[in-house]
Amino acid sequence: MIRWIWVSLFICFSGYTLLVYRECDSTQASADSKALAGMQTWQEKNCQSCHQLYGLGGYMGPDLTNVISEPGKGSDYMKSFIKYGTGSMPNFNLTDNEVANLIAFLDWVDKSGQSRVHPSSVHWTGTYNLSK
Amino acid sequence: MSKSLQLYFAFSLAMLLLALFFGAVAAFAFLYPEFYNKYLPFYQLRPMHVSSALFWIISGATAGILFYKKAAFDTTNSQPRVEKTFIYLWMGTVVVVFIFYAFKKFGGREYWEFPPFLGLAILAAWLFLMYSYYTSWTKRKKKPPLYVWMWSTGILFFLITFIEQNLYQLTWFRQSFLREITVQWKSNGAMVGAWNQMIYGTSLYIMVKMSGDEQIARGRKTYFFYFLGLTNLMFNWGHHIYNVPGASWIRHVSYAISMTEWLILISIIQGFKAKLTEQRKYRHLLSYRFLIASEYWILLNLLLALFMSIPAVNRYTHGTHITVAHAMGATIGINTMILLASIGYIIKIDRLNVARKKYITIGFITSQASLLVFWLSLITAGILKGYRDVALHITPFQEMMRPVISVLHVFAIAGVVLFAGMALIVFNYIKALAQMKPTHEKRFAKNEGLIGLNPILNNSSKTGNVKPIVKPT
Ligand code: HEM
Numbered sequence: 117m118i119r120w121i122w123v124s125l126f127i128c129f130s131g132y133t134l135l136v137y138r139e140c141d142s143t144q145a146s147a148d149s150k151a152l153a154g155m156q157t158w159q160e161k162n163c164q165s166c167h168q169l170y171g172l173g174g175y176m177g178p179d180l181t182n183v184i185s186e187p188g189k190g191s192d193y194m195k196s197f198i199k200y201g202t203g204s205m206p207n208f209n210l211t212d213n214e215v216a217n218l219i220a221f222l223d224w225v226d227k228s229g230q231s232r233v234h235p236s237s238v239h240w241t242g243t244y245n246l247s248k
Numbered sequence: 249m250s251k252s253l254q255l256y257f258a259f260s261l262a263m264l265l266l267a268l269f270f271g272a273v274a275a276f277a278f279l280y281p282e283f284y285n286k287y288l289p290f291y292q293l294r295p296m297h298v299s300s301a302l303f304w305i306i307s308g309a310t311a312g313i314l315f316y317k318k319a320a321f322d323t324t325n326s327q328p329r330v331e332k333t334f335i336y337l338w339m340g341t342v343v344v345v346f347i348f349y350a351f352k353k354f355g356g357r358e359y360w361e362f363p364p365f366l367g368l369a370i371l372a373a374w375l376f377l378m379y380s381y382y383t384s385w386t387k388r389k390k391k392p393p394l395y396v397w398m399w400s401t402g403i404l405f406f407l408i409t410f411i412e413q414n415l416y417q418l419t420w421f422r423q424s425f426l427r428e429i430t431v432q433w434k435s436n437g438a439m440v441g442a443w444n445q446m447i448y449g450t451s452l453y454i455m456v457k458m459s460g461d462e463q464i465a466r467g468r469k470t471y472f473f474y475f476l477g478l479t480n481l482m483f484n485w486g487h488h489i490y491n492v493p494g495a496s497w498i499r500h501v502s503y504a505i506s507m508t509e510w511l512i513l514i515s516i517i518q519g520f521k522a523k524l525t526e527q528r529k530y531r532h533l534l535s536y537r538f539l540i541a542s543e544y545w546i547l548l549n550l551l552l553a554l555f556m557s558i559p560a561v562n563r564y565t566h567g568t569h570i571t572v573a574h575a576m577g578a579t580i581g582i583n584t585m586i587l588l589a590s591i592g593y594i595i596k597i598d599r600l601n602v603a604r605k606k607y608i609t610i611g612f613i614t615s616q617a618s619l620l621v622f623w624l625s626l627i628t629a630g631i632l633k634g635y636r637d638v639a640l641h642i643t644p645f646q647e648m649m650r651p652v653i654s655v656l657h658v659f660a661i662a663g664v665v666l667f668a669g670m671a672l673i674v675f676n677y678i679k680a681l682a683q684m685k686p687t688h689e690k691r692f693a694k695n696e697g698l699i700g701l702n703p704i705l706n707n708s709s710k711t712g713n714v715k716p717i718v719k720p721t
Pocket of ligand 1: 165173174175176264267268269270271272273274275278294297298301302571572575576579580584659660662663664666667
């Protein structure tokens with residue numbers, strides 16, 4: 117009996133996993149090679165230890181999901197942070213190419229959706245209805 | 249116990265000390281970045297802290313399982329060499345991970361920030377562990393009690409989730425950022441469930457051994473909650489990514505599944521009176537006190553987790569220090585306390601001399617008190633950030649964070665006290681471990697466990713007062 121419940125749950129889990137892989141997103145444009153290289157740099161320099169994307173990551177710095185499309189900010193604004201650092205953000209001595217790749221990566225992330233949930237998306241049952 | 253297993257226990261305790269040390273330094277690096285960025289920046293300390301914390305938990309859990317398995321399966325260790333290979337490969341890889349961190353060589357993702365090729369060595373080590381564990385499992389002489397199911401589930405799901413975490417190496421998984429982040433947090437979330445299975449199984453095992461009542465690892469209700477935990481492991485991970493605008497059904501499924509954990513809360517409250525009776529009976533045992541502590545922390549963290557799992561509430565708590573309170577509240581309050589109970593049970597802290605026991609007791613009280621302050625200050629910091637950022641939209645970032653930083657000073661100081669309290673426990677554990685004579689695990693469990701320490705304990709199977717232990721994932 118216990119074994120059967122276990123196996124049934126495991127089968128559901130496997131099916132759900134495949135479904136998630138296939139269907140969790142079918143709308144986004146693929147990353148180009150610059151964005152993929154930027155993602156690599158993002159990981160190698162460990163930007164995620166201080167920054168969040170979609171609220172996930174470390175908490176020392178701000179969430180960067182949509183900074184590039186924020187009014188008054190944008191890619192030049194970001195470039196100066198990434199290139200020179202600030203008092204609290206270190207300077208990683210990145211090459212111009214690495215900075216450009218990071219910006220391409222963050223631009224691609226921005227296009228995947230909004231990190232903030234607007235109050236009007238909250239359903240009365242407590243869940244969200246999000247459309248991109 | 250074999251020399252290599254003894255060393256492995258000491259290694260896991262050393263990881264705990266490192267986690268505490270790096271955590272305490274990281275907290276100050278967070279508060280004073282201008283100074284620390286020159287010497288030991290936060291982006292180096294955070295992975296060192298988080299990885300040592302995870303390695304402590306996984307090493308402590310697997311060392312315990314390797315130790316208990318001989319008695320639990322009633323077989324002698326048929327794979328000593330495989331077990332040894334696991335231990336040395338695992339410990340060696342962890343050391344290499346820290347060398348890479350020391351040279352600021354990263355490349356992985358959150359919690360596993362080392363260059364990904366090192367994952368291959370971790371994977372290989374785990375396969376050795378599985379081989380050693382499952383061959384004993386197949387040779388077992390009796391029907392497996394629940395804790396055996398929990399260990400087996402945990403070990404298997406660690407493998408699955410570890411592989412899943414690395415699927416991003418295949419380009420297809422990175423072609424969509426939403427897919428990339430969904431799969432990352434699917435595996436991270438389920439992996440926490442996997443080590444919880446190993447650790448809760450261990451806690452159940454010690455409870456059985458202390459009470460001498462095998463029944464608590466069998467009954468229907470116990471199995472019901474095991475399957476509830478397993479269902480949550482498999483399907484609740486979406487609560488990490490409620491705000492990610494991928495397919496909506498992922499959000500709805502994880503919200504619904506997460507809410508089933510209210511049943512666990514209700515069950516804990518229902519069983520509270522019986523729990524108090526049980527606590528009065530075993531309170532004099534130091535190792536049991538760690539279990540009691542873990543149960544109070546379960547109650548607090550479960551309440552917090554249930555609220556955070558409601559998307560409308562998560563809108564305010566996500567991306568704030570409330571998440572950190574949840575993560576550390578659970579890994580320290582629940583996982584670490586159970587593992588300290590388990591190791592304490594193995595090294596028989598209740599038979600140490602009075603002075604040693606006194607130090608451990610002082611360490612215990614200090615760490616519980618400071619952990620409470622630590623946890624509450626993280627929650628306060630999180631509420632402040634949620635309110636100022638999500639409700640008031642204060643910019644710039646530094647201005648929004650100003651009062652949050654003030655509260656985090658309390659957190660950092662509580663962290664230093666926590667470090668001191670836990671270090672007192674760990675030093676005494678390591679001393680006792682070093683003085684242990686090699687004994688066979690099977691004989692240990694049969695003749696030298698806590699059963700027999702106290703005449704009341706020997707009767708407990710007749711009184712049947714011990715309640716099944718019910719825990720969230
Ligand atoms: C057994 C002891 C400990 C364990 C198991 C542990 C575990 C963890 C975990 C799992 C995280 C990741 C949290 C997240 O991503 O949400 C974390 C982060 C952190 N921990 Fe600990 N921790 C321990 C002790 C400490 C201590 C004593 C301090 C000192 C104050 C500390 C300071 C921190 C800091 C500053 C972070 C980073 C939070 C951020 O990104 O802003 N930890 N810890």
